[in-house]
Amino acid sequence: MVSEPSRSAVKRERVRDYLMELVESCAPGDPIPSERTLCEQLGVSRPTLRSAVDELVTTGLLVREHGRGMFVARAKITQELAPGPDAYRLPQASGSWASKVLEFTTVQAGARVGRRLHISPAAEITYIARLRLVDDEPMAIEYLHVPAALVPGLRPEDMESGDFYDFLRERHGVRVREAVQSIEPTVTNEEEARLIGVPVLSPALLFERLTKDSTGRPVEYVHSVYRGDRYRIVSRLALGDTVPATPLSAAQHHPGIPPGDLASRREVLTTGDVQPGS
Amino acid sequence: MVSEPSRSAVKRERVRDYLMELVESCAPGDPIPSERTLCEQLGVSRPTLRSAVDELVTTGLLVREHGRGMFVARAKITQELAPGPDAYRLPQASGSWASKVLEFTTVQAGARVGRRLHISPAAEITYIARLRLVDDEPMAIEYLHVPAALVPGLRPEDMESGDFYDFLRERHGVRVREAVQSIEPTVTNEEEARLIGVPVLSPALLFERLTKDSTGRPVEYVHSVYRGDRYRIVSRLALGDTVPATPLSAAQHHPGIPPGDLASRREVLTTGDVQPGS
């Protein structure tokens, strides 16, 4: 828009903008012309065309199907927060969650996991990789690490139904109390992409969590990757300054929840739920 | 690893794996050989080499500098949750936040924003685009939409210092009370990439927030994009089942905060803070 060195910008951008308009004039699921056809129409080479398409695929506007063609994506990656007049009502719990255990072994903790769980690197842990499904569609891949001594006799089936924390309490007398969790954006690698059914380098959320029991002992270290096109975090924040602003530290900024100017005095009321994609 | 149709997989993967090993054997900031040199060493064409490098740049392992060369990235995108024995202590507020107003205009709300703010599409809003900086490094780009009637006489300078919510209360008698916020992973587009200083298609977090005052009237709609390589959400979760498990709905799953099996009975204790990148 602003005066740029070159007038016509890069071809890729011109092609991408053309495609974006094309997509907007189509209904979700509609097929669009083939790569070779588009190349001819737009007067660009196939790598150039493909590079522009790559961007729209990563952004979530287009999907490719080998041997079939390209289609307008069904669920836009950036969906409306909530349509209609009742906007901003928190979405209800939706979809039925299930799990599928992909791997279940006992291995030595190793340096990294041992340090996290506060156990010896040589101590044994139960390592579980499981797919998390919503309405039978893959939503996330989760890697759990639990000290083996804590869960003797744990079976893969135990990880496919019910609440793991309930299970820990009822079967092993372990009462979880607190967890520290981090969330960061990432893009999928080959393995993750294959398992959760999205293209490589798609936007995703990386969670890491360390959970401790009532005695402060670490009981699980979890690493999981959630697909970005169907998963979203919604939270409801209380901002009232009813509390006389316990001055934690004047110029603090707590972005985890509200990345605005909210200095202190706010508290989380409720955490929302999944908004299924399509 | 597993038996694949073709033995050698794609060249891109072979090149990428070679580069990843190369990166691991280097210190952060170290230069790596030029694209043309690597092409010759690996026996691939330049587009193929570049495609592999693209992946590592998106992943945050490499950085390119036009005319200078390629370097091992300083801050790894997936950093340790917390090093050392005191792991999992929540990071303290770090860095000094500042803002730089890039755009400040009064415009008509339009259909989308009007609907969100519950005002007429023809009503005027103050539209503010501002860069959020931490230690003078760009961290996020934020787009605010505030009904103009609520903040008569607001000046750009007012948005560059202090807490906006404090300002609303003291200068305009508006007391914010609650907000609904969504967080989703995304990738940067050209504009966002340029403004926050990362490559196009880098992982990022997209926030949307609607804030209401004590009378339930919407006072701001904010859309912001945080860079993924320097920003992370850390939260501390209370999982104790002290509450007799108010059964909201048996098989519910609330991933927004703890994407494990936490059915109900959990509550957010504290929200963490920024972990500065390098």
Place this chain on the structure above:
DNA sequence: AAGTGGTCTAGACCACCTG
């Protein structure tokens, strides 16, 4: 068999940075 997307090549030109 014919069309589609997936991958790769060899070479070209440009813009940028460093001597």
Place this chain on the structure above:
DNA sequence: AGGTGGTCTAGACCACTTC
């Protein structure tokens, strides 16, 4: 001037899907 990354081309072969 010479190296670096940034972009683009024309053409080739493969794998997959449909008819």
